Amino acid sequence: MSSSSSLINALFIFVLAGFIGFEVIRRVSPLLHTPLMSLTNALDAIAVVGAIVLVGEHKSQLSAIFGFIAVVAATSNIVGGFIITDRMLKMFKSSRPATKTAAK
Amino acid sequence: MTSELAGGQVVIEILYLIASVLFILSLKWMSSPTTARHGIWAGEAGMLLAICGTLLHHGIIDYKLIAIALVLGTIIGVPLGRVQMTAVPQRTALSHAFGALCVTLVGSAEYYLRAPNISRFMMSVLAIEVILGGLTVTGSLMAAGKLQEILPQRPLTYKGQNFVNFLLLAGAVVIAVWLVVHPDAKTLFPIMILIALTFGVLLIIPIGGADMPTVISLLNGYAGLSAAAMGFVLDSKLLIIAGALDGSSGLILSIIMSKAMNRSFTNVLFGAFGQVLTAGAAAEEAKPVRSAIPEEAAAILSAASRVIVIPGYGMAVAQAQHKVRELYDSLSKRGVDVRFAIHPVAGRMPGHMNVLLAEADIPYDRLIEMDEINGDFPQTDVALVIGANDVTNPAARSDSSSPIFGMPILDVDKAHTVMVIKRSMNPGFAGIDNPLYYLDNTLMLFGDAKAFVGNIVRELTGGQHS
Numbered sequence: 001m002s003s004s005s006s007l008i009n010a011l012f013i014f015v016l017a018g019f020i021g022f023e024v025i026r027r028v029s030p031l032l033h034t035p036l037m038s039l040t041n042a043l044d045a046i047a048v049v050g051a052i053v054l055v056g057e058h059k060s061q062l063s064a065i066f067g068f069i070a071v072v073a074a075t076s077n078i079v080g081g082f083i084i085t086d087r088m089l090k091m092f093k094s095s096r097p098a099t100k101t102a103a104k
Numbered sequence: 105m106t107s108e109l110a111g112g113q114v115v116i117e118i119l120y121l122i123a124s125v126l127f128i129l130s131l132k133w134m135s136s137p138t139t140a141r142h143g144i145w146a147g148e149a150g151m152l153l154a155i156c157g158t159l160l161h162h163g164i165i166d167y168k169l170i171a172i173a174l175v176l177g178t179i180i181g182v183p184l185g186r187v188q189m190t191a192v193p194q195r196t197a198l199s200h201a202f203g204a205l206c207v208t209l210v211g212s213a214e215y216y217l218r219a220p221n222i223s224r225f226m227m228s229v230l231a232i233e234v235i236l237g238g239l240t241v242t243g244s245l246m247a248a249g250k251l252q253e254i255l256p257q258r259p260l261t262y263k264g265q266n267f268v269n270f271l272l273l274a275g276a277v278v279i280a281v282w283l284v285v286h287p288d289a290k291t292l293f294p295i296m297i298l299i300a301l302t303f304g305v306l307l308i309i310p311i312g313g314a315d316m317p318t319v320i321s322l323l324n325g326y327a328g329l330s331a332a333a334m335g336f337v338l339d340s341k342l343l344i345i346a347g348a349l350d351g352s353s354g355l356i357l358s359i360i361m362s363k364a365m366n367r368s369f370t371n372v373l374f375g376a377f378g379q380v381l382t383a384g385a386a387a388e389e390a391k392p393v394r395s396a397i398p399e400e401a402a403a404i405l406s407a408a409s410r411v412i413v414i415p416g417y418g419m420a421v422a423q424a425q426h427k428v429r430e431l432y433d434s435l436s437k438r439g440v441d442v443r444f445a446i447h448p449v450a451g452r453m454p455g456h457m458n459v460l461l462a463e464a465d466i467p468y469d470r471l472i473e474m475d476e477i478n479g480d481f482p483q484t485d486v487a488l489v490i491g492a493n494d495v496t497n498p499a500a501r502s503d504s505s506s507p508i509f510g511m512p513i514l515d516v517d518k519a520h521t522v523m524v525i526k527r528s529m530n531p532g533f534a535g536i537d538n539p540l541y542y543l544d545n546t547l548m549l550f551g552d553a554k555a556f557v558g559n560i561v562r563e564l565t566g567g568q569h570s
Contacts, residue, residue, distance in 0.1 A: 013345060021352030027132075030458075030473050034458065035459070039147060040131070042151070043150075044349075047207050047346075048206065049158040049342065051209070053158060053161055053164065056170055067173075070205070070209040077202050079182060080180075080181035080184030083181070084195065088189070094137070
C-alpha cells in the first residue's frame with residue numbers, strides 16, 4: 001500500500017520536475033548550450049548519492065565494488081563538469097565597455 | 105515508507121530539498137551570460153549539501169572506502185575539466201558515459217541486493233534504468249571515440265542494420281518483461297545488460313561526424329532519464345528531479361538540433377539517422393568559379409561597412425579562430441561592423457562554435473543566432489564563410505532533389521559579396537555540391553583557413569602602417 005503511494009508521489013515529482021526543466025531550459029540562450037550541457041551533466045552526477053550509500057552500507061562484496069566504481073565515475077563528472085563549465089563561462093565577454101555588469 | 109521519519113532522516117530530506125531548489129536556480133541562471141556563473145555556484149552548493157546530507161545516512165558504516173572513491177574521482181575529474189575547448193564534445197560524450205556507468209552499476213547492485221523480493225513496478229523501473237544506462241555507456245563511448253578520431257568517423261552501414269538493432273532492443277525488452285514477472289531469474293539480468301551494451305555500440309556505428317550534435321544531445325537525454333529511473337528505484341526525490349532536469353535538457357537540445365538538420369524528432373529518437381547520402385557526387389562538370397587572392401579580399405573587406413563572418417567546424421579544425429579574432433579586431437578598428445552568424449549545428453555539439461569563438465576573445469554580443477541574423481544578409485556588404493559548407497548551401501532552400509532540401513540555412517547568398525575560404529573545390533562533409541560557389545557575387549579564397557585569414561590580416565594592418 002505505502003509503496004504504491006510512494007510511486008505516485010515519485011511520478012508527480014518526475015512530471016513536475018520535467019515541466020520545470022522544459023520551461024527553464026527553453027529560456028537558455030543558444031549561446032550557452034555547450035556550458036548548459038556540461039552543467040546538467042555535473043548536476044546529473046548527483047546519482048553519486050545512491051552510490052555513496054551502496055559503498056557505505058557495504059551490504060555485499062558486489063554492491064560495494066559496483067558502488068565504489070560508481071562513486072568514482074560520478075565524482076569525476078561532478079568535478080570535471082563544474083571546472084569546465086566555469087572555464088567556458090569565464091570566456092564569454094561582452095564588447096560593451098561596462099564589462100562588469102552589462103545590464104540593459 | 106513509514107509515516108514517521110527519524111530525526112536524522114528529516115535533516116537529510118531537507119538538505120536534499122534545498123539542493124533541488126539550488127539545481128533549478130542553477131539552470132535558471134544559465135539563461136544569460138551575465139548570470140550564468142551564479143548558476144555554477146548554485147550547482148556546486150547544491151551538490152555539496154546533497155553529498156554531506158548523504159554522508160549523514162544512518163546505515164553508512166564504511167567511510168574510508170567512500171573517501172578513497174571521492175578522491176579517486178576527483179583525480180580523474182580535474183584533467184577532464186581542463187581539456188581544450190575543441191575537445192569539449194568528446195569530453196561531454198565521455199561524461200555521459202561515466203554518468204550512465206554510475207547509474208547502471210548502482211541499478212545492477214540494487215537488483216542483486218533485493219533480487220527475489222522486487223515488486224513488479226520496481227523491477228520495471230530497474231530494467232528501464234539499466235537498459236537506458238547500459239546503452240548510454242557504450243553509445244557515449246563510441247561517440248567519444250568517433251569525435252576523438254580513435255574510431256573511424258565515417259558512418260558504417262550494412263543491410264538490415266535497423267532490423268538487427270530493433271531485434272536486439274526487442275530482446276532486451278522481452279528479458280526485462282520476463283524479469284518483471286520472475287524477478288528471481290538472476291542469470292537473465294547480466295544478459296539483459298549485455299544486450300543493452302551491444303545495442304549502444306550498434307546505435308552509434310551508422311552515425312557520422314556531422315550528426316554528432318544531435319547524438320550527443322540525445323545521449324544526454326538518455327543519461328538523464330536513466331538517472332531519473334534510478335531515483336524511482338532508490339525512492340530519492342532529489343535524483344528524480346535532477347534526472348528529469350537533465351533529461352528534459354537533453355531532449356530539448358535534441359529537438360533543436362534535429363530541427364536545424366531538418367530531421368523529424370521520431371527519426372532522431374529511434375536513432376535511424378546517419379543514412380549515407382549517395383547523391384551529389386554526380387555533379388562533376390567543372391563550372392566556372394571566381395577566385396581571389398588575400399590582397400583583393402583585404403581590399404574588399406576594408407571597403408565594406410557591414411561584414412558577417414560565417415564560421416564552421418572547418419575553422420576550428422584549422423585552428424583559425426585566433427586569426428579570425430585578429431581579423432575582427434583590425435576590421436572593427438577601421439569602423440567596419442563585424443558580426444558572426446552561428447548556425448545551430450555549427451561545431452560538433454550544441455553551442456560549440458560560440459565557445460570556440462568566445463575562447464578567442466570575440467565578444468558574445470557579436471555572435472548572432474541564425475534566425476536573428478538571416479534578415480540582415482541583404483544589407484550586408486561581405487559575407488565571409490570560413491570552414492562552413494552545408495549550412496550555407498542555397499540548394500536547401502530551392503532544390504527539392506537535394507539531400508539537404510528543407511534544412512534551415514544561413515542566407516549567405518543574399519549578401520552583396522560572398523567570400524568563401526576553402527581548401528579546394530572538393531565537395532564538403534556530406535558530399536553535396538554547393539551552388540553558392542558558382543554565383544556571380546561569390547569569390548572563392550583557396551587555401552588553409554588559418555593561413556589565409558592571417559594573410560588578409562597582414563594586408564589590413566600593413567596597409568594601415570604605410
